[in-house]
Amino acid sequence: MTTEAHLTPATYLKIWVALAVLLLAGVIISRFPMSKPVMAVTVLGLSTVKACLVGLYYMHLKVDRRWLTGIAVFPLVVILLAVLLVLSSTLVRL
């Protein structure tokens, strides 16, 4: 089965609509009166969903070799560990 059998131009258009809706949702949510941490988690969560959609469908990770996903995710894991380390020291100082 080919990549194109999985991902057709119709799929790409649906993903584009989903991305546009999520973008609008993020902007609207950011205008709501709510605490900064809740808003930050919500808006960045929506960004993560959008990034996953682009990676999976537009960059074809959904149908490509699994370990290409590993190459994409590995630096994120390293950075996440570094961020947790830095943030923990920052929070201790506060």
Added chain:
Amino acid sequence: MSQAHALSATVGESMPTGIPSNKLGMWLFLASEVMFFTGLLTAYIVLRMSNPNWPGPEGHLSVPLGTINTFILLCSSMTMVMAHASVVRDDQKGLRAYLFWTVLFGTAFLCIKGYEYHLKFAHEIFPSTNIFWSCYFTLTGFHALHVLGGVIANAWLLICALRGKIRPENGYPVELAGLYWHFVDIVWLFVFPLIYLI
């Protein structure tokens, strides 16, 4: 082997990993770029969290302009992936049209970003103004340089397509340029909310 793999593997590259070497190379390059941008974004988050008197944009950032620019990049990602699909189908007309739109969207993004910079400079806001604007110009500046690189690469592909030089058997640069372009889009999906919304 999928058509996408076949497309990337037509220039005689070895495939000991099952992945065409050019595609594997592009993904490794993107992995290094992920480290670069997440480093910058993390620095921004840590600076902001550790500074109780964070200055912020103080009304000098336009959320509508930022939203329009984000939408433009999302549109360009869609046209780029459509260009790749057109190469696979050997749809020359579609390839030229989608590459044209991708270049146009990328250029529009840079023009709007340039206009935003112009507004900042007109209000005497520079990278040295305070820590927020230092972060703003660093993050958006490096991103804009990456967009510029993508626009140049896509414009070159468009010229090749107009000359009829891109066929399914040698169309791998469209896929590689697409991977880079989508990555640039993903980076902006995080820069935009962090700088403009939160």
